[in-house]
Amino acid sequence: MSLGSSELILNPDGSIYHLNLLPDDIADIIITVGDPDRVHEVSKHFDSVELEKKKREFTTHTGILSGKRITVISTGIGTDNIDIVLNELDALANIDFVTRTINEKKRQLSFIRIGTSGSIQPNLPVDSFLLSSSGVGFDGLLHFYDSGHVRNADLESKLNDYLRWKEQKIYAYATDFDGQLAGNFTSNRIRFGVTATNSGFYGPQGRNLRIATALPDFNARLAGFSYQNHQITNLEMETAGIYGLAKLHGHRAISLSAILANRATGEFSKNGQKTINDLIQFTLEKIISSDFD
Numbered sequence: 001m002s003l004g005s006s007e008l009i010l011n012p013d014g015s016i017y018h019l020n021l022l023p024d025d026i027a028d029i030i031i032t033v034g035d036p037d038r039v040h041e042v043s044k045h046f047d048s049v050e051l052e053k054k055k056r057e058f059t060t061h062t063g064i065l066s067g068k069r070i071t072v073i074s075t076g077i078g079t080d081n082i083d084i085v086l087n088e089l090d091a092l093a094n095i096d097f098v099t100r101t102i103n104e105k106k107r108q109l110s111f112i113r114i115g116t117s118g119s120i121q122p123n124l125p126v127d128s129f130l131l132s133s134s135g136v137g138f139d140g141l142l143h144f145y146d147s148g149h150v151r152n153a154d155l156e157s158k159l160n161d162y163l164r165w166k167e168q169k170i171y172a173y174a175t176d177f178d179g180q181l182a183g184n185f186t187s188n189r190i191r192f193g194v195t196a197t198n199s200g201f202y203g204p205q206g207r208n209l210r211i212a213t214a215l216p217d218f219n220a221r222l223a224g225f226s227y228q229n230h231q232i233t234n235l236e237m238e239t240a241g242i243y244g245l246a247k248l249h250g251h252r253a254i255s256l257s258a259i260l261a262n263r264a265t266g267e268f269s270k271n272g273q274k275t276i277n278d279l280i281q282f283t284l285e286k287i288i289s290s291d292f293d
């Protein structure tokens with residue numbers, strides 16, 4: 001079946017609608033970052049850069065690092081953008097743009113997010129690195145997809161039973177990292193944790209500047225939950241959506257965070273840029289020394 005022009009939307013030059021990319025523009029290893037300026041902070045370490053494209057908040061560089069072809073792309077903020085980025089990257093990998101049909105032979109992408117995040121545990125300090133073993137999404141994205149088979153039903157039901165936030169119409173979904181991909185990124189610098197992905201930075205992360213939040217104990221309730229000895233460690237805005245959409249499309253994903261805020265102690269990093277740059281270097285070194293490509 002051929003995909004119609006309102007569903008698979010291509011620009012006049014044949015590129016995909018929002019990302020402005022052609023199928024050959026992307027590598028199988030894809031680093032996602034939120035901030036468009038962070039794309040250059042990653043690609044400046046490449047030995048060569050073959051492609052630089054940009055549209056809206058989506059900046060893409062593709063190049064070679066130690067013989068491995070890598071794409072780095074900015075997603076902007078939030079899982080509304082993750083929906084666009086993951087669907088369009090999968091289309092670039094697995095749909096024939098000429099016949100508008102799905103390729104028989106599928107290409108599997110490896111997504112590695114390098115993001116920033118706020119800790120909700122006093123013992124997860126600012127400037128530390130975290131790898132999310134699961135994401136719990138409060139943003140609703142996965143509820144729009146037939147996604148039960150890729151979600152972590154046990155974590156999801158235990159968390160929702162514990163929170164009892166149904167009255168607020170808040171029902172979390174849970175998704176997991178790719179354990180095999182994560183195996184390439186272990187180190188004594190890395191903490192593992194469950195990451196809460198929220199639909200905003202202020203109210204949805206329990207911040208209140210001038211307007212009251214509906215759930216005043218939001219972060220403390222999340223921090224008090226534990227599942228198989230794992231706590232909810234940190235808050236950000238993309239991971240649970242990336243994990244869910246990657247799995248639904250048959251791709252692999254992990255999410256690494258530089259912890260910039262500690263909401264439990266009220267601290268914010270004084271060396272945020274250095275911590276992000278250190279996480280970028282750590283990630284690239286792990287990609288170089290791992291056996292996937």
Ligand SMILES: O=P(O)(O)O[C@H]1O[C@H](CO)[C@@H](O)[C@H]1O
Nearest residue numbers: 033034035077115116236237
């Ligand atoms: O630094 P990035 O990757 O954008 O990640 C975090 O920072 C943004 C909020 O400041 C959100 O996107 C959040 O997930």
Ligand SMILES: O=c1cc[nH]c(=O)[nH]1
Nearest residue numbers: 116117118235236261
């Ligand atoms: O507190 C924080 C810090 C970075 N990013 C977030 O989403 N929250």
